[in-house]
Structure formats: C-alpha cells, structure tokens
Amino acid sequence: MDLQEYKPVVEALxxxxxxxxxxxxxxxxxDEEGVGEKKIMEVVEELQNKYEKEDRGFQIYKLAGGYEFRxxxxxxxxxxxxxxxxxxxxxxxxxxxxLAIVAYNQPVTRMEVEMVRNVDSTYxxxxxxxxxxxxxxxxxxxxxxxxxYGTTSKFLEYFGLDSLSDLPELSEIEEDIG
Amino acid sequence: xxxxxxxxxxxEGPLDLLLYLIKKNKMDIYDIKISIIADQYIKYLNTMKxxxxxxxxxxxxxxxxxxxxxxxxxxxxxxxxxxxxxxxNPEDALVEKLVxxxxxxxxxxxxxxxxxxxxxxxxxxxxxxxxxxxxNEYFFDFSFYxxxxxxxxxxxxxxxxxxxxxxxxxxxVEEKINYFKKFxxxxxxxxxxxxxxxxxxxxxxxxYFLAILELVRLKVxxxxxxxxxxxxxxxxxxxx
Numbered sequence: 001m002d003l004q005e006y007k008p009v010v011e012a013l014x015x016x017x018x019x020x021x022x023x024x025x026x027x028x029x030x031d032e033e034g035v036g037e038k039k040i041m042e043v044v045e046e047l048q049n050k051y052e053k054e055d056r057g058f059q060i061y062k063l064a065g066g067y068e069f070r071x072x073x074x075x076x077x078x079x080x081x082x083x084x085x086x087x088x089x090x091x092x093x094x095x096x097x098x099l100a101i102v103a104y105n106q107p108v109t110r111m112e113v114e115m116v117r118n119v120d121s122t123y124x125x126x127x128x129x130x131x132x133x134x135x136x137x138x139x140x141x142x143x144x145x146x147x148x149y150g151t152t153s154k155f156l157e158y159f160g161l162d163s164l165s166d167l168p169e170l171s172e173i174e175e176d177i178g
Numbered sequence: 179x180x181x182x183x184x185x186x187x188x189x190e191g192p193l194d195l196l197l198y199l200i201k202k203n204k205m206d207i208y209d210i211k212i213s214i215i216a217d218q219y220i221k222y223l224n225t226m227k228x229x230x231x232x233x234x235x236x237x238x239x240x241x242x243x244x245x246x247x248x249x250x251x252x253x254x255x256x257x258x259x260x261x262x263x264x265x266x267n268p269e270d271a272l273v274e275k276l277v278x279x280x281x282x283x284x285x286x287x288x289x290x291x292x293x294x295x296x297x298x299x300x301x302x303x304x305x306x307x308x309x310x311x312x313x314n315e316y317f318f319d320f321s322f323y324x325x326x327x328x329x330x331x332x333x334x335x336x337x338x339x340x341x342x343x344x345x346x347x348x349x350x351v352e353e354k355i356n357y358f359k360k361f362x363x364x365x366x367x368x369x370x371x372x373x374x375x376x377x378x379x380x381x382x383x384x385x386y387f388l389a390i391l392e393l394v395r396l397k398v399x400x401x402x403x404x405x406x407x408x409x410x411x412x413x414x415x416x417x418x
Contacts (some may be wrong), residue, residue: 059298069302076298083190088297094190096286104285114234116278119191119236150236159292171286174277 003039006030010043020066020157022088064156065163098124099133102131104165107137107148125149131157192240193279195222200276207276212269216244243272248296353371354389358399362414369408 010075011025023040030040044067044080061070071079079085091099098121113121126133128149139149156163189195198209199218221240226233247269285410361368370387377383393399400413 054407059299070299073295073298076300079298079300083300090290090293090297095284096289097190097282098390100282100285100289104282116275116282118193118240118275118279119234158296159289160296161292168285168288170281170285173281173288 003035003043006032006035007043007047014044014060014067015069017066017068018067020061020063020153022066025066045148047149061160062162063066063160068157080122094119094124095127095131099155100153101162102128102134102149103151104170106150108150109140109146111146113149124163124164192237192278195219195237196240196276197280197283207280208273210269210273212244212247216248217239219244243268243375247272250257286377318360348379349385351385351392354386355392358389358393362399365414367411367413369412 009030012027013029014021022144023037023044026040027036043064044060055072056145057072057075058069059072061068097117098113101116102108103126105112110121110125125134129136131154132152133155134149135152136147138147138148140148151164155161156166161167181338183319196215196219197207199215200210203211203214203218205211205215223233223237223241224236250268259262373386374383377386390399390401396399397415400415402411402413404411
C-alpha cells in the first residue's frame with residue numbers, strides 16, 4: 001500500500017489516543033512491511049504541513065516522545081471563553097526555578113537543589129510532585145539515603161517538549177550572563 | 179542619610195536579592211564591589227525588619243557571609259603559599275554560587291516562555307488539563323502584598339471577643355497531701371481502688387497519685403503491691 005493511504009489511519013490514531021502516541025506504536029498497529037517509525041514520522045510531518053497550509057484549528061505536537069492533537073494556539077482566546085478561563089494560570093517563579101534545577105541535574109536530591117537556590121525547597125518540591133511535574137526516581141547511595149527527584153513526561157508535555165534533549169542549552173545561557 | 183529605596187517585590191532568597199542589587203548597581207557579576215552590595219543588602223534586611231516582615235534565616239546567613247568577606251578585605255592580604263591554593267576564597271565561592279543560580283533563573287524564564295506557548299494549545303481531553311490547572315491552588319499569581327492583605331483580612335475576621343478560657347486547676351497536689359495527712363491520723367491504710375472510687379475525675383486520680391508519690395518520698399507513707407496489676411495498698415509509715 002502506498003504510504004499516502006496510511007495518512008488517515010495515522011491521523012485517526014493520534015486523534016483518538018488519550019495520551020501522546022509514539023510513532024513506534026503507530027507503526028506496530030499498522031503492522032505492515034516497510035512501515036516503520038521513520039515512515040510514520042514522515043507521514044506526520046506531511047499532516048503537520050498540511051494543517052499549517054490550510055490554517056486549521058488544530059495542530060499535531062510532538063510531546064514527550066509521542067504525537068498529540070492540540071488546538072491551534074492562535075485561537076486561544078476563543079477557547080478561553082469555552083473553558084471560562086479568566087486568567088492564565090502560570091507556574092510561580094520559585095516553582096519554575098526549582099523545576100529548572102531538577103530538569104538539568106536529575107536525578108537530584110533536595111539538598112542539591114537547595115545548594116543552588118540557597119533557600120529551603122521542601123515545599124516547592126512537594127508542590128511539583130503534586131503537579132506531577134517531578135517524581136521520586138530513587139534514593140541516593142549516600143548517608144541518609146536521600147530521595148532522588150527527576151522530571152516526568154507530564155513536565156515535557158506541559159512545556160511542549162519532545163524529550164529532555166530539547167531543553168535549552170545551559171552553555172548558551174551561561175554565555176549570555178558573562 | 180540617603181532615602182531608602184524599597185522595592186516591593188519578594189525575593190526568592192538571598193541570592194535573588196543579591197542579583198537584584200548587582201543589577202541595580204550596574205555591576206558585573208564577576209566584578210562585584212562587595213562593600214557596596216553588603217551595605218545595601220543589610221539596609222534591605224533592616225527595612226524588612228521595620229516593615230515587621232519575618233526574615234528567613236537564609237537571608238541572615240548570607241548577611242554574615244557578606245560581612246565576613248567585607249571584613250576580610252580590610253585585612254592585609256596574606257601571602258598564599260602553594261599548599262593553600264585549594265583553600266577557597268569566600269568571594270569566589272559566592273560569585274560561583276551567584277552565577278550558577280542566575281543560570282537557572284534564566285532557564286526558569288525560558289520555561290515560562292515555553293509555558294506561554296503551550297498555554298493556548300489546548301488538549302482534547304480537558305479533564306486532564308484545563309480543569310486541573312485552572313483550579314489548582316498552586317497556580318496563584320498575585321503579589322506578596324496582596325497575600326498580606328488577604329492574611330490581614332482573614333485575621334480581622336477572627337472574632338476578637340472570643341477569649342480562650344483558662345480553667346483553674348480544681349485539684350492541687352498540696353491539697354491532696356493535706357488530705358492524706360489528715361486521713362492517716364485516724365486510719366492506718368487504704369487502697370488505690372478506694373481512692374479511685376472517691377475521685378470524680380481522671381485528673382483527681384492523677385493528683386491523688388502524685389500526692390501519694392510525694393508522701394512516699396517524704397517517708398510519710400509506704401506503698402505495697404502484692405502482684406502485677408494488683409491493687410496498691412497505702413500505709414502510714416510507722417518507722418518514722
């Protein structure tokens with residue numbers, strides 16, 4: 001079958017998937033010779049270009065390694081009315097700051113986070129766990145066996161990232177400071 | 179004295195405040211005039227104190243570090259021998275900390291931009307997205323002073339007329355000691371069970387018991403128990 005014929009299949013799968021669907025999973029479902037992860041990615045790219053050209057109300061995002069439909073942010077103001085959002089709720093400064101430290105240093109202990117911030121971070125870390133942005137990923141092999149924290153896929157989804165390698169480069173930021 | 183300029187923002191911590199002061203004085207982070215910064219830092223803490231704000235200990239620790247560095251600069255520089263090279267200069271250590279912190283502060287800004295990009299890209303399954311984020315108590319976006327205002331409002335709501343009632347102790351050990359002294363003038367023994375029966379409350383039993391212990395210590399009474407959990411017999415100490 002021509003790859004083009006799979007376009008609606010891929011579209012349907014992404015549309016109905018409750019969480020970001022990985023290209024490998026789509027390939028597994030189609031289960032056809034010669035249709036691998038790479039081919040799926042090509043198909044999705046075509047879909048993305050198509051939506052953009054037609055200025056559709058939705059887009060396909062690559063989030064945490066999978067594809068997901070999201071409404072086109074350009075029309076956010078209308079959706080706000082739909083959901084009765086009066087004000088955008090954003091993460092607070094201290095939460096973002098702590099999340100940044102965890103994201104770049106994971107797995108990381110509370111003490112290590114506090115070494116950077118110079119502020120007690122117990123509360124913020126617990127908040128981040130409640131928000132499912134970070135989770136406990138283990139215990140450090142050091143005295144007291146402190147908990148180690150790492151980011152979740154929800155974190156990637158929330159910030160529109162595909163993987164941790166999409167995080168802004170620290171070295172670039174460092175240069176800006178100098 | 180110069181007018182103290184108060185910036186009505188909350189700082190995330192001492193490093194945040196230091197970075198602000200460095201920026202305000204248009205200094206290079208790698209070339210900080212510690213004495214100026216230290217003075218302004220302490221001035222700021224004093225202002226906070228005047229506003230009756232609680233100052234977190236981290237701020238105090240940093241104040242002492244700054245004073246330490248400042249005092250160190252007043253002393254003649256010791257010749258550093260090769261062996262001492264790994265002894266860290268507190269000023270360098272501070273700069274290193276500031277730079278590191280600033281990097282993550284910048285990252286946080288980038289995160290915030292990413293957040294802005296995504297906030298309007300809504301998921302289809304809103305049960306997992308919008309409702310959670312909009313109703314989440316953690317997503318607050320108001321200033322410290324607004325918070326203070328709400329706090330004050332809450333406190334004002336508290337009914338001032340409602341006083342906590344302090345209940346007078348009904349029983350005192352002293353009173354019970356006197357009771358026993360009188361009791362044993364006419365009798366030679368009693369049991370704990372009897373005392374419990376005579377008491378009207380748990381508190382009274384406890385006070386009776388304390389009085390007995392005190393009298394045993396003073397060798398006025400003796401206590402005996404034949405078996406574990408058995409009744410306790412209380413006698414007048416006749417050896418006295």
